[in-house]
Amino acid sequence: MPRILNVINILLGIIIIAILAAIAADLLSLSMGKTLMPKGGKETALPVATAPRTEDLAFYAPILANGLFGKATQGQLTAIVNATAAAQAAPLTAPVDLLLLGTAVGSFRETFALVRNNSKQEERVFRLGDMVFDAGRLVEVKKEQAFIVVGGKKVELLTPLTPPSAAPPTQPAAHVGVAVSSAGSGNFVIDQRALNAVLDNPSQAMTDARLLPSQKDGKVEGFRASEVKPNGLFAMIGIKNGDVLLRLNDFPIDSPDKALQSFITLKGQSRLKLDLIRDGQPVTFNYDIR
Known part of the structure; x- marks a missing residue:
């Protein structure tokens, strides 16, 4: 009797091993089939990554308006303007808005011009080669005279007491x-x-x-x-x-x-x-x- 039980146990073990081997073979075959699929075979469509949704800036306005992150962050959403674009859009200072208040003539590094921007009500000192506000570059300084380059041409800035040079003395x-x-x-x-x-x-x-x-x-x-x-x-x-x-x-x-x-x-x-x-x-x- 014990001998018969041993034989039955051995047979059951062999059957279980065979079943496990078959299952392992099927899994391995399925995995190898997906990896080594021939070019002419049917391809499985890969899921297309969804493009991130771009929302208009106003979409996020309620977040700040309602103070979602606390009262310290509550307020109105303001768009940031590109600094370069804003600078290009800003009107340039016209030479007629500039008034020469004084000059100092010396060496290259010791030659200056004091210029007033009448539109901005601002006075600044410029050295040779400096950009005079945004009107033009300072290229020449004389006694009571200064010249900037605007559009490739030299333009003279006069002091309040200097008469225009258009009329010759004679x-x-x-x-x-x-x-x-x-x-x-x-x-x-x-x-x-x-x-x-x-x-x-x-x-x-x-x-x-x-x-x-x-x-x-x-x-x-x-x-x-x-x-x-x-x-x-x-x-x-x-x-x-x-x-x-x-x-x-x-x-x-x-x-x-x-x-x-x-x-x-x-x-x-x-x-x-x-x-x-x-x-x-x-x-x-x-x-x-x-």
């Missing part, structure tokens, strides 16, 4: 025929307003002709005029190229300083006497300034 003397009229025999009549307008800028007046020393017996006797500008001071009083200026109101013109001084003293005078040499002959001109 503009009032443009009509020489009207400013000076001949009375005959070396006598002339000069328009006083036109003469004073030219003399307001004596340095510019001295560039209205080229004056070179004229020597006689080794000494300077006067100055020879050349390159006389048609609308300048010298042309106004009748001086021509080649004339040698000797005396003005009996004051000798034998040095550049005396020449400049004598012409400056013309302002406010009512009469003028000019001694010169023209074509080798001494000539005297008399002017009545009215």
Whole structure:
């Protein structure tokens, strides 16, 4: 009897092992089939990842409005504007809104311009190469003048006391025929307003002709005029190229300083006497300034 039970137990063990082996084989076969599926076989569709949902910014507004995270976070939701886009959208400062208040001219690092932005009511100091507010880059600084580059062109900024440079100093003397009229025999009549307008800028007046020393017996006797500008001071009083200026109101013109001084003293005078040499002959001109 015990022998029969042993045989039955052995058979049951063999059957159980066979069943377990079959189950393991099926599982292994299923796993291998999924891994080694041929290309022509039916593919199993993979689940498509759902794109994350993008909500409008207003969708989250109630979270802050209702204070979901506490009263400290309660408030209104405000969109953040792109700083670059905002800067591009902001209007640029026009050069006419800038006012030059002062300059300091020295070396490159010691040259500055004090500029006021009238629109922003703001004053700042800029060095050469700096961007003047957002109008243009500072490229040149002079006494009472500064220049910035706007759109590839130099634009001048003026101080409140500096007149516009569009009108040249000699503009009032443009009509020489009207400013000076001949009375005959070396006598002339000069328009006083036109003469004073030219003399307001004596340095510019001295560039209205080229004056070179004229020597006689080794000494300077006067100055020879050349390159006389048609609308300048010298042309106004009748001086021509080649004339040698000797005396003005009996004051000798034998040095550049005396020449400049004598012409400056013309302002406010009512009469003028000019001694010169023209074509080798001494000539005297008399002017009545009215």
